[in-house]
Amino acid sequence: MPNQPYVTRFAPSPSGLLHLGNARTALLSYLAARKGKGRFILRIEDTDEARSTEAHVQALLEDLRWFGLDWDEGPDVGGPHEYRQRHRRAIHETWLAKLDAAGLTYPCFCTPAELSLSRKRQLAAGKPPRYAGTCRALDAHRRAVRLAAGEPAALRFRVPAGQIVAFGDLVHGEQRFATDDIGDFIIRRADGSTAFFFSNAIDDALMGITLVLRGDDHLTNTPRQILILQALDLPVPEYAHVALLLGMDGAPLSKRHGAQSLGEFRERGFLPGALRNHLVRLGHACQHDGWLDDAAMCAEFELSRLGKAAARFDAAQLHHWQKEAVAQLSQEDFLRWIGAFLPPGLEAPRAAAFAAAVRPNVEFARDAQPWAEVAFGRLTNFMPDAVAAIEAAGEAFYAMAAQVFARPGLEFKQRLRELGQASGRKGPALFMPLRAALTGATHGPELAGLLSLVPDEEVQTRLAAAMQRAGAGG
Numbered sequence: 001m002p003n004q005p006y007v008t009r010f011a012p013s014p015s016g017l018l019h020l021g022n023a024r025t026a027l028l029s030y031l032a033a034r035k036g037k038g039r040f041i042l043r044i045e046d047t048d049e050a051r052s053t054e055a056h057v058q059a060l061l062e063d064l065r066w067f068g069l070d071w072d073e074g075p076d077v078g079g080p081h082e083y084r085q086r087h088r089r090a091i092h093e094t095w096l097a098k099l100d101a102a103g104l105t106y107p108c109f110c111t112p113a114e115l116s117l118s119r120k121r122q123l124a125a126g127k128p129p130r131y132a133g134t135c136r137a138l139d140a141h142r143r144a145v146r147l148a149a150g151e152p153a154a155l156r157f158r159v160p161a162g163q164i165v166a167f168g169d170l171v172h173g174e175q176r177f178a179t180d181d182i183g184d185f186i187i188r189r190a191d192g193s194t195a196f197f198f199s200n201a202i203d204d205a206l207m208g209i210t211l212v213l214r215g216d217d218h219l220t221n222t223p224r225q226i227l228i229l230q231a232l233d234l235p236v237p238e239y240a241h242v243a244l245l246l247g248m249d250g251a252p253l254s255k256r257h258g259a260q261s262l263g264e265f266r267e268r269g270f271l272p273g274a275l276r277n278h279l280v281r282l283g284h285a286c287q288h289d290g291w292l293d294d295a296a297m298c299a300e301f302e303l304s305r306l307g308k309a310a311a312r313f314d315a316a317q318l319h320h321w322q323k324e325a326v327a328q329l330s331q332e333d334f335l336r337w338i339g340a341f342l343p344p345g346l347e348a349p350r351a352a353a354f355a356a357a358v359r360p361n362v363e364f365a366r367d368a369q370p371w372a373e374v375a376f377g378r379l380t381n382f383m384p385d386a387v388a389a390i391e392a393a394g395e396a397f398y399a400m401a402a403q404v405f406a407r408p409g410l411e412f413k414q415r416l417r418e419l420g421q422a423s424g425r426k427g428p429a430l431f432m433p434l435r436a437a438l439t440g441a442t443h444g445p446e447l448a449g450l451l452s453l454v455p456d457e458e459v460q461t462r463l464a465a466a467m468q469r470a471g472a473g474g
């Protein structure tokens with residue numbers, strides 16, 4: 001069956017920094033659209049003015065782009081709609097008025113304290129808490145008097161009695177909710193802003209969203225939204241409620257808690273492809289174990305492979321994908337990535353040789369720094385185990401090494417062989433003290449590659465320093 005061209009969206013609230021759970025849900029939604037050559041829309045749900053900030057909107061756009069997503073419509077790229085919900089108020093009011101005209105809403109004057117008391121009573125009686133319907137029963141006259149007196153009022157949707165709302169969820173299967181279990185819910189807050197249930201559903205319908213892929217924290221909201229859409233004769237999309245990503249404490253990641261933000265991983269030096277490769281495998285069973293580039297990830301993505309079980313971010317897995325991501329960089333991109341640690345004006349062939357030598361030892365860009373010092377600078381840093389290796393090797397070893405390395409035109413392998421013969425050492429006993437003297441460490445990138453970049457005089461300086469150190473220490 002050909003893949004359906006879905007129109008999907010990611011609709012975050014700018015109430016904090018995007019975390020890995022948001023990013024994973026955004027990625028899956030993006031892939032669902034891209035897979036069938038559909039469209040992906042970004043909408044900012046900023047109706048809750050108290051919690052939304054402009055700085056968070058900007059951070060969110062920047063983080064999503066860095067993560068590797070692009071969108072066909074959105075606040076920064078435009079499109080036929082307005083993509084910030086707070087600018088869609090007039091549209092929302094029009095649709096609220098239609099519900100009103102159909103007799104499906106009523107003002108609710110209950111205060112937060114009254115609602116909380118009612119909840120507690122219901123819970124104490126062992127009942128699931130839902131709106132008790134206090135203001136539903138008010139007659140038209142009493143309503144008018146209270147409104148005229150300026151009493152703050154939210155607007156509630158009148159949920160029909162005795163019905164079943166059924167829908168097929170692409171992750172959770174057939175869902176059935178009895179309307180008798182759903183209390184009349186708020187669609188406009190007392191401050192005049194539209195509530196999530198309403199604005200989110202209306203905007204999905206008006207923007208032509210055909211698949212709502214979101215976290216399963218919204219599964220129980222869906223029947224309410226379907227009731228609104230049906231009441232307004234608006235199209236009902238398909239739904240896929242994906243499992244939430246949990247934090248270390250086992251609780252779902254949430255912007256409110258500020259945990260594991262995308263920005264934090266970016267600052268720590270992770271590459272976006274590493275995060276994408278890890279996140280696409282959380283709650284989505286990939287058939288292919290290896291690295292997935294954008295095209296391969298689209299090909300790999302299947303709605304039928306989405307799982308129901310909550311998933312946990314795994315640091316070890318992310319490190320694995322980071323190494324893969326580094327290996328995948330073109331030489332040009334790798335050099336750009338570590339560019340801050342290279343000497344200015346480095347000639348292209350030397351840069352290429354450096355990249356080839358150090359890449360397997362670089363997980364984060366900053367890991368290139370010590371090797372750049374070894375290759376292009378003076379050796380000043382010595383690890384304690386390198387010092388110990390130098391002292392143990394003794395002065396004579398470095399005197400022999402200096403002689404072998406002074407002879408022009410020899411390959412590194414040949415020098416090593418000659419030094420082995422001269423010193424009677426082999427294997428690590430030969431190699432380790434040489435590495436320690438020439439790099440200041442007992443482990444690191446392949447020595448031949450690194451040394452090809454170090455000028456002969458500098459090699460001699462390092463061997464002379466080692467001789468002195470071995471002499472002094474021995």
Ligand SMILES: Nc1ncnc2c1ncn2[C@@H]1O[C@H](COP(=O)(O)OP(=O)(O)OP(=O)(O)O)[C@@H](O)[C@H]1O
Nearest residue numbers: 012013015021022025214215244245253254255256
């Ligand atoms: N822990 C999570 N794992 C996966 N998806 C999530 C998680 N938390 C939220 N989402 C999804 O991210 C999308 C954006 O949601 P939203 O902006 O409300 O995020 P949030 O983290 O729940 O924020 P807040 O804490 O402000 O409510 C929604 O589809 C939501 O279901």
